[in-house]
Amino acid sequence: MDVNTLAALLPDGTLVTDPDILAGYRQDRALDPDAGTPLALVRPATTEQVATVLRWAHEHRVPVVPRGAGTGLSGGATAQDDALLLSTERMREITVDPVTRTAVVQPGLLNAEVKRAVAEQGLWYPPDPSSFEICSIGGNAATNAGGLCCVKYGVTTDYVLGMEVVLADGTVVRLGGPRLKDSAGLSLTKLFVGSEGTLGVITELTLRLLPAQPPQSTVVATFSTLTAATEAILEITGRLRPSMLEFMDSIAINAVEDELRMGLDRDAAALLVARSDAPGEYAAREAELMVSACEKAGATEVFATEDPAEGEAFTAARRFAIPAVERKGPLLLEDVGVPLPRLGELVTGVAEIARRREVLVSVIAHAGDGNTHPLIVHDPNDPDETARAHQAFGEIMDLAIALGGTITGEHGVGRLKKAWLPDQLGPDVMALTRRIKDALDPHGILNPGAVL
């Protein structure tokens, strides 16, 4: 396919074929070794340019792989042979309306940039993936991203009131808007959230905002067994709604301590970091409740702090767990979730899988909402270990499904997990999904090979 006919429809520099530049866009953070060689990279700056790209692609039946900041962990943005890569990185406008507490944002802004822009108006955009400093808001919407505060504040879809989206044939539609309530027609806005670029390209989002989050109290607790830690989680969530409830296992504790030297207890089997943002002194009161819940569950050490900097340091330590464990070797990064009462079985089951497959698996978790990230460390130059790592990767998803859970809580299915999707959803839901996909993208040009 001659991409010059497309380049001619776009401003100079929008379409790139330089192999050196393309090389930097072939993978996302899933680092799929089988990433293809794209026809070209397009970096549209406007919705109209996105529409031009999709009209051309639709007419010529050229696949399009949409891409935010490339921080996806499931290979949703892995380049395909003979496809266009469509990066939204140049679409970076934002307007904040403090009266309706909404922001209208373009997809290329980073999550952190959105947070900062709305904070200037005293407002807060809650969803907070650990990668919030480097992931795009468009990618967040495409994967229905989560984060640490979701245990209390919900996920991306809970904050998307409307969007502009370019459909497979280049048609531009506006869905929803800055209204908390809207029952007019099908809930199409919500359908596009989490669709991973398979139904359209999001070119604008209308986000619901909250007043600035109050200062948080923080509780840190260590446990000598995984079971005690998961019991503490249920004790806490049974008493109140923490604004954060995070879990790290022994491997993660030690990996973080190796890097940050914070004085974490290297002998602990698990560490919890929990926070409350209840107003005023209620944060400290909730922290007290969480301390006693941890003590009841047999914590070896518990302490609470109202110092925001100290609390943020422990939160940052938890966020740092993935890069810290990654120093031990490349990761296969899981994202399985279960209903909260099954969390203990999931965590102990993952340990059993690691033992059986003789691979190192560190478990960190957004424990309060049952969403875990088992990190499977492996040496890609060791084919046997790599094979065992991939076996463990699949077995952990099988376990999550068996426990009534999901193969992905917040990263998306992408290409890395699509083989397991039918096991979770079953043939009838897969068929239903396929009918919607075919209705909206009849030639299958949008992110082919992802999800379905």
Next chain:
Amino acid sequence: MDVNTLAALLPDGTLVTDPDILAGYRQDRALDPDAGTPLALVRPATTEQVATVLRWAHEHRVPVVPRGAGTGLSGGATAQDDALLLSTERMREITVDPVTRTAVVQPGLLNAEVKRAVAEQGLWYPPDPSSFEICSIGGNAATNAGGLCCVKYGVTTDYVLGMEVVLADGTVVRLGGPRLKDSAGLSLTKLFVGSEGTLGVITELTLRLLPAQPPQSTVVATFSTLTAATEAILEITGRLRPSMLEFMDSIAINAVEDELRMGLDRDAAALLVARSDAPGEYAAREAELMVSACEKAGATEVFATEDPAEGEAFTAARRFAIPAVERKGPLLLEDVGVPLPRLGELVTGVAEIARRREVLVSVIAHAGDGNTHPLIVHDPNDPDETARAHQAFGEIMDLAIALGGTITGEHGVGRLKKAWLPDQLGPDVMALTRRIKDALDPHGILNPGAVL
């Protein structure tokens, strides 16, 4: 079509053709005079029976009109000639899980029954349509119902984590589940919420619950002009997130006072009832902020109370406004919403339409989220007045659309408002909607004539 072949597939008494019984099911609260004569009423007690009905209907191309408690205000459950009416009233099971804070409910339970069952476990299901004592939870999901607390707590879709739904051909699918985070596949759960029975019949819902709501402080304020009242609304929402922020105009105040004799100020142009459920004394502090916001906007009288019974009395008075105004004559009930800064223009614009069309229109509103219910009183035996009422009904929707709003915030489009849906959504979104409808219900048997 011989419905005996369907009756034979169902337990005795499930399918009813007695015209006297059918008569009670031909309309919902929209009281459409053009309601058709259905083939039969089916009242399945199980998902399998719903599937049997739909398989039969699909095979024989018989339209099916799903129905909850029949309290819909947009004619979404209006009977059609030669169609089956499918009532979910016999599906009334509920299980509550306090650990995951979720409830699994069947669609025939009333909203109030769900609230009561979860309250027994110290939990709260927030969405609270004014009709909560008589509307079904299945109907709430089908219309993405709202209510009074939505200004702080969101609408039905924000609480639906999963569902079981029977598709047009009788296939039973389970979507989502008791997990706050789930990015596996398309967000199909959310697509079915608000689909008004056009995509499938919901047979079970998994609902997210919150801890019991704290006691609320209540502020009541009266204003001598509509403009002062709408300014107060913006002053309040600019300062905090009330747990309720309701509006009644002079007609509604007087209609309620006629019935309840509460001592409301009959000379006021508008009355606001606002509440805060912030923890402990923060509720009273937020009430103080709301009092000063009302004073700043020029309220003629303002008072705050921490007495829950007194606060509930004013809330009940606001809920009673629709039946109270209805004593003046049958209502055409609007449900238009606008972005909050346009609320003043909407309210004054509605008054202008009422004047021009010489009809009585009372405006009550879930003011904090911009969702208003202009109540158009008319005498159906007066053809001229009825015509003017319907002209006003349409003009109010035109106005809402012109102000960037929606023709329905929480009641749904049904049959009453479908003529205006293309004006709001535009041809491209209508075409997109039609593609999804056709993909999921190729023979168009599900609630034909509603929405689309």
